[in-house]
Amino acid sequence: MSAAATPLVAPPAPRGEDALSALMALLRDDLESCNRLIVEKMQSDVALIPQVAAYIVAAGGKRLRPLLTIAAARMCGYRGERHAVLAACIEFIHTATLLHDDVVDESALRRGQASANALFGNKSSVLVGDFLFSRAFQVMVQDGSLEVMRILSAASATIAEGEVLQLMTQNDTTTTEAQYLAVIEGKTAALFAAATEVGAVVANQPPARQAALRDYGMALGVAFQLVDDALDYSADQEALGKTVGDDFREGKITLPVLLAFARGSDEDRTFWRRTLEDRDQSDTDLAHAQALMTRHNALSDTIERARTYGDQALAALASFPDTPERRALADVVAFCIERAR
Amino acid sequence: MSAAATPLVAPPAPRGEDALSALMALLRDDLESCNRLIVEKMQSDVALIPQVAAYIVAAGGKRLRPLLTIAAARMCGYRGERHAVLAACIEFIHTATLLHDDVVDESALRRGQASANALFGNKSSVLVGDFLFSRAFQVMVQDGSLEVMRILSAASATIAEGEVLQLMTQNDTTTTEAQYLAVIEGKTAALFAAATEVGAVVANQPPARQAALRDYGMALGVAFQLVDDALDYSADQEALGKTVGDDFREGKITLPVLLAFARGSDEDRTFWRRTLEDRDQSDTDLAHAQALMTRHNALSDTIERARTYGDQALAALASFPDTPERRALADVVAFCIERAR
Numbered sequence: 001m002s003a004a005a006t007p008l009v010a011p012p013a014p015r016g017e018d019a020l021s022a023l024m025a026l027l028r029d030d031l032e033s034c035n036r037l038i039v040e041k042m043q044s045d046v047a048l049i050p051q052v053a054a055y056i057v058a059a060g061g062k063r064l065r066p067l068l069t070i071a072a073a074r075m076c077g078y079r080g081e082r083h084a085v086l087a088a089c090i091e092f093i094h095t096a097t098l099l100h101d102d103v104v105d106e107s108a109l110r111r112g113q114a115s116a117n118a119l120f121g122n123k124s125s126v127l128v129g130d131f132l133f134s135r136a137f138q139v140m141v142q143d144g145s146l147e148v149m150r151i152l153s154a155a156s157a158t159i160a161e162g163e164v165l166q167l168m169t170q171n172d173t174t175t176t177e178a179q180y181l182a183v184i185e186g187k188t189a190a191l192f193a194a195a196t197e198v199g200a201v202v203a204n205q206p207p208a209r210q211a212a213l214r215d216y217g218m219a220l221g222v223a224f225q226l227v228d229d230a231l232d233y234s235a236d237q238e239a240l241g242k243t244v245g246d247d248f249r250e251g252k253i254t255l256p257v258l259l260a261f262a263r264g265s266d267e268d269r270t271f272w273r274r275t276l277e278d279r280d281q282s283d284t285d286l287a288h289a290q291a292l293m294t295r296h297n298a299l300s301d302t303i304e305r306a307r308t309y310g311d312q313a314l315a316a317l318a319s320f321p322d323t324p325e326r327r328a329l330a331d332v333v334a335f336c337i338e339r340a341r
Numbered sequence: 342m343s344a345a346a347t348p349l350v351a352p353p354a355p356r357g358e359d360a361l362s363a364l365m366a367l368l369r370d371d372l373e374s375c376n377r378l379i380v381e382k383m384q385s386d387v388a389l390i391p392q393v394a395a396y397i398v399a400a401g402g403k404r405l406r407p408l409l410t411i412a413a414a415r416m417c418g419y420r421g422e423r424h425a426v427l428a429a430c431i432e433f434i435h436t437a438t439l440l441h442d443d444v445v446d447e448s449a450l451r452r453g454q455a456s457a458n459a460l461f462g463n464k465s466s467v468l469v470g471d472f473l474f475s476r477a478f479q480v481m482v483q484d485g486s487l488e489v490m491r492i493l494s495a496a497s498a499t500i501a502e503g504e505v506l507q508l509m510t511q512n513d514t515t516t517t518e519a520q521y522l523a524v525i526e527g528k529t530a531a532l533f534a535a536a537t538e539v540g541a542v543v544a545n546q547p548p549a550r551q552a553a554l555r556d557y558g559m560a561l562g563v564a565f566q567l568v569d570d571a572l573d574y575s576a577d578q579e580a581l582g583k584t585v586g587d588d589f590r591e592g593k594i595t596l597p598v599l600l601a602f603a604r605g606s607d608e609d610r611t612f613w614r615r616t617l618e619d620r621d622q623s624d625t626d627l628a629h630a631q632a633l634m635t636r637h638n639a640l641s642d643t644i645e646r647a648r649t650y651g652d653q654a655l656a657a658l659a660s661f662p663d664t665p666e667r668r669a670l671a672d673v674v675a676f677c678i679e680r681a682r
Contacts, residue, residue, distance in 0.1 A: 103444075126444055127504045130474070133497075158473035164390055279671045
């Protein structure tokens with residue numbers, strides 16, 4: 001089933017940035033309220049904390065995860081203000097993982113700008129990440145829902161597990177697709193799933209609907225990361241907002257690599273082992289990696305896989321009434337996939 | 342008022358290791374139950390996580406913070422099992438901060454053994470720390486007390502603030518005593534205070550007793566860190582279990598430094614600025630720093646300050662009935678201070 005075949009997306013579906021813009025317009029007031037809370041809750045007497053936090057939150061792009069919580073809650077008919085508070089908590093957890101990721105990856109760029117660790121140092125990035133994570137739980141305690149805290153503490157543990165698993169599979173071309181999937185479910189999809197599930201929880205939805213929104217977020221998150229991993233070999237730096245070829249240089253084992261490796265010749269595999277396992281790379285190797293991926297349809301098939309997860313996400317929305325918010329959540333799926341074009 | 346003058350400590354008070362051993366014997370079953378929970382709750386399908394966690398937890402010394410929670414709860418007459426569960430959570434938070442501290446400090450040794458970051462790498466230390474922190478909150482959610490979560494999420498945020506403040510005052514000899522105190526209250530005493538306060542909360546104590554146990558932990562934690570900062574210039578490496586002179590080499594501004602700086606000659610201050618601000622150090626500088634501290638009573642006066650906080654901790658116990666647990670908590674104060682001898 002392709003996205004176009006489902007009745008959930010009215011043809012012609014808005015694509016890419018358009019889809020996200022429409023959703024942001026629909027939920028503008030809630031998003032502004034969430035942004036105000038983000039600024040308010042990151043304050044600290046220790047001046048460096050709001051400085052680093054503001055930098056990384058400002059560089060943090062589209063607020064996709066808070067948007068998911070807010071849209072999910074509104075789709076479920078929620079009329080209060082808690083969704084914006086919890087959306088801010090989710091953005092804090094996301095921001096904390098970004099700060100720690102950049103330390104772990106030794107990244108110099110984050111979405112085209114200097115990363116916080118490059119600007120403020122690794123020490124500040126580790127500690128401000130810890131602060132934001134703690135502050136997220138402080139705000140959740142004020143909100144008072146044990147179920148929300150259960151979901152978000154579990155998601156946080158799963159994110160760390162996914163990141164450690166990624167570390168263990170790095171530079172290892174014997175990594176399986178199942179291991180790769182476990183990595184991206186952990187490091188990316190778990191927080192998407194938690195974001196949409198929390199939307200259902202604040203709206204007091206029955207268990208089946210809570211599970212449906214969790215499934216939507218999980219499938220969307222996997223699709224999102226698959227596209228991200230394809231873009232690392234194909235996007236131009238400005239569009240992606242990070243250095244193209246980062247994954248290659250670090251020897252990260254992503255689906256494009258796994259497909260090109262499995263479909264390649266013995267000579268190809270020697271190339272992948274030298275560049276990714278031994279990390280013995282010359283200036284022309286990235287271009288050669290990209291050529292091998294094109295030859296073996298590794299990028300297009302990764303995007304195709306993302307479309308399959310996108311369809312699962314759309315299917316999970318089927319039990320909800322047809323509202324502007326539901327159509328917007330369907331459009332988010334299109335956004336996450338179409339940015340690969 | 343000296344520790345010997347208070348009726349809370351029966352003379353002759355057990356000293357140092359003896360005091361802690363007596364407390365550990367008194368609470369042996371609870372501590373064993375806490376240790377079992379620590380091992381059980383650190384498990385993960387991602388094999389590296391329990392490996393790193395087990396290493397750092399095993400290297401983690403005396404379980405002082407869990408001991409405080411357990412002793413406080415028992416002193417308040419608590420008879421259940423939740424105190425051991427929450428003590429394990431507190432040890433997880435402590436362990437997470439140790440893992441992140443060692444990355445921040447670039448330490449090669451922790452209590453005389455190779456630090457986790459030296460053995461497993463900075464990346465694993467950051468991520469396993471994140472995992473333990475998340476897992477602590479998962480376990481707290483299972484326990485179900487919003488008040489406990491409020492205390493421990495606030496303590497975690499305060500710890501991060503204290504660590505960032507330490508980063509900001511590092512290499513700055515204009516740091517004030519008030520700033521130094523804010524650093525050690527945050528990075529060390531906040532978790533001691535939370536540990537004892539949580540003991541009161543599980544035992545359903547009235548607000549005044551909860552506050553008294555919080556005050557006890559806060560004063561004890563400040564005393565503990567003051568002694569630690571003195572030991573960094575005086576202990577032999579085996580006794581301290583860390584490299585002596587770490588603080589000096591990193592240019593950390595601790596009370597011994599502040600006292601020696603304030604009481605020193607212009608020539609002395611030039612020495613402190615060169616070694617701590619410019620971090621321009623030669624092989625003989627640590628010995629000269631120690632000599633200056635001896636000349637100006639900087640170490641003995643730091644210990645004297647610790648005794649004052651120790652007395653505050655003892656005073657906070659005054660409203661509780663005289664039980665073996667209360668005597669044991671008084672003995673912990675002696676342990677924390679007497680290890681400086």
